[in-house]
Amino acid sequence: MESKIKFSKYQGAGNDFILIDNRNLHFDSKNEDLIHKLCDRRFGIGADGLMLLQEKENFDFEMIYYNADGRAGTMCGNGGRCIVAFARDLGLIHDNTAFLAVDGIHKANLNDQLIDLQMIDVNEINRDGDAYVINTGSPHYITFENNLSDLDVFNAGYTIRNNATYREAGINVNFIEKEGESGYFLRTFERGVEDETFACGTGATAAAMTIALHENRNGQITIPIRVLGGQLYISFFKEGFSFTEVYLKGPATFVFEGTI
Template sequence: MNFIKMQGLGNDFIFIIDKEENYLKDEIEIAKKVCNRRFGIGADGLVIIRNSDIADAKMIIINSDGSKANMCGNAIRCFAKYLYEEGIVKKKNITIETGDGVKISELFINKDDKVDLVRVNMGKPSFKGVDIKLNNKDKLIDEVVEINNKRYKLTSLLMGVPHTILINNNNEYSMEDGKIIEKYDLFKENTNVNLVKIYNKESIEVRTWERGAGATLACGTGCCASLVALNKLGLCESKAKITTLGGNLIVEIVNDDVFMTGEATFICSGVVLN
């Protein structure tokens, strides 16, 4: 089984082509195997490239624990770069079918015909409890929640996948808090958790505990969700630089749509032997 490994801000993925959906017979077990950092290649997730009836290609994402994700911001930038540089789709604006609908990726291509940056329309966020899959709650915006005798002020929204934002200006929270919040019974299908530090209204830092993957160096949808939440609370402008452990993104809100711009990089290619 041939693969290519890519990363976006340190969020790494194994890419496999299965256009006709007849190559991978047990994709969940394959994802858990190849993503294992001791006994496999090692990655935060498996990304499968398939044909689409409504877009240039279809992106399937399976987290390292075998759970599926509707959307991933860092993966989709890698996906668009892969399609272009491997000659699968030679267009500067590529449409990609995801579990969260069709996303449009704009490629910034250099004189060597390589992709420097990818700008993705991530779509519209939602603060509705029914979309986030909250238990018996219409919304969760700047609200104190007590979990295991510890108080957290949380804001949750759907940005392709559910995200919960926790302001962490004084470093009072850690990834262990993210792990606890992820599985809190308020969230029917669990939640991603973002610890956010505000530098100023145009610059923030985001650390993410990802549902199904744990602590990662960066999360594209998490960065987008963090900007949207802070903007709604009046703490951030509609465009900001987002700093993560793996690098930086530019995120902006334009007419209620959220746009994310950042890099994507090839790491290696090879063959899975067994």
């Protein structure tokens, strides 16, 4: 007889995730086909990724992240905020937390439905022609665009992600456009999902760093970035090519729960 899996669904600016409390280690995390099926929007629950919340000594919890294709993923910023909300709803944490993810320790503060998640420091910036290539826990290719609302992000992103440079390891492809006085609009093609998503937290973080580099800004900076699924805010302290005290702020919302 097949076992039942209890799950919760959360979304952060339209980036949606399946969350499973796996403190008892009952979930078969090696089963890529199962994870892929659960994330399938027609045959499963439907999500951009799946996360397991597990116990970890000296931390509130550990975040184990899987892409929608079933494979273990790199850091996911919107997912990080969602698992913090999940941990709060499970009663594990209250106003703040420190948890472990694949790229190290993350701290987060919870206030007014927005979650401020600390991201890793970044000291290495690469270029690919006019584009910037930055790893913010996941690798990102960032380029500026005009008329971004008209861009065919799927085909433009697919082409770059599958070119000779990035085909094997894959990369997330981000397109940014200035909006108004201080805002920016971001659209992202995500590897692992292999499609455009409504938001990408590590992508928004990389995009904000690109903007600060491009505009030669230094010091304490906050950059608002609009994505298809909502509004994110990225703050950091920049000195030359070094980014510290990096925080990704945005919503993380419970959608529904069930068993499958």
